[in-house]
Amino acid sequence: MNKIKNIKLALIPYLFKWLFLTIIVGILSGSASAIFLKLLEWATETRKTHSVLILFLPIGGLIISLAYHYFGKEVAGGNNLILTEIHEPKRVIKFRMAPLVLIGTVGTHLFGGSAGREGSAIQMGASLADQLTQIFSLNKSDRKILLISGIAAGFGSVFGTPLAGAIFGLEVFVIGKMSYEAIFPAFLSSIIADEVTRNWWHVHHSVYHVTHIPEATLLNIILASFAGIFFGLAGHLFSFSVEKVKSFLTSKVKFAPMHAFWGGLAIVLLTFLFDT
Structure with missing residues (x-):
């Protein structure tokens, strides 16, 4: 009986602490996602209206890479840096990650480059959340939970999927030891961030309607299984190709920011070659 009472007493400060954090x-992640989505919408519409912007992709890529090279070396690891800090905490992620990834991703979209929004949202959410580590002098265990909450909030708010955001944030612990203490903060931060994006900033997400759902027949299940195999192989081929191209560029071009220039130039040439 006393044990249950002690657990309840310990639960109260835990709830208040993580409710506050x-x-x-x-609020921080939801606001960042809202600004990010608004700027992405502007960049996309501007690019569609002025197709000539694709010609500036090599220069745009070079400028963004130079910004990371000179001002963002400590945060250039992106998602890998965040995962490393969760599993092997060393130092607080620099605040500069948030504005760098925001400007870099929007700039890439503006000039016709390809950059996913999920990675950007995760990096913004985690870097903004990690600033609270120093402000409130959190220990390593609490910092892990804080980073997971930032990831969940960033993912959930940028896509308008708070449940998926929370689960995604918790998945980063799969490599290590699952922390049940992170469940409440992950879900709550993701839900709050989504509400901030939608209702505070009035930013709405794209809605995709599923017009046809195939029957769960044996044939369809078999076909879906084969499709999954080919999708996995395609993903593996893509990852393999990226690593090979990266290795080739690194061996031939020593100054890292020039990689983006040559990559952008290749995209421009392919765009005109295939008339897309």
Whole structure:
């Protein structure tokens, strides 16, 4: 009986602490996602209206890479840096990751490059959340939970999927030891961030309607299984190709920012070659 009472007493400060922290994380991440989505919408519409912008992709890529080279070496690891800090905490992620990834991704979209929004949202959410580590002098265990909350909030708010955001944030612990203490903060921060994006900033997400759902027949299940195999092989081929191209560029071009220039130039040439 006393044990149950002690657990309840310990639960109260835990709830209040993480309620307070996740509200801050949710507001910061939700606001960052809202600004990010608004700027992405502007960049996309501008690019569609002025197709000539594709010609500036090599220069745009070079400028963005130079910014990372001179001002963002400590945060250039991106998602890998965040995962490393969760599993092997060393130092607080620099705040500069958030503005660098925001400007870099929007700039890439503006000039016709390809950059996913999920990675950007995760990096913004995690870097903004990690600033609270120093402000409130959190220990390593709490910092892990804070980073997971930032990831969940960033992912959930940028796509308008708070449940998926929370689960995604918790998945980063699969490599190590699952922390049940992170479940409440992850879900709450993701929900708050989504509410901030939708209702505070009035930013709405794309809605995709599924017009046809195939029957769960044996044949369809077999076909889906084969499709999964080919999708996996395609993903593996893509990852393999990226590593090979990266290795080739690194061996031939020593100054890293020039990689983006040559990559952008290749995209421009392919765009005109295939008339897309």
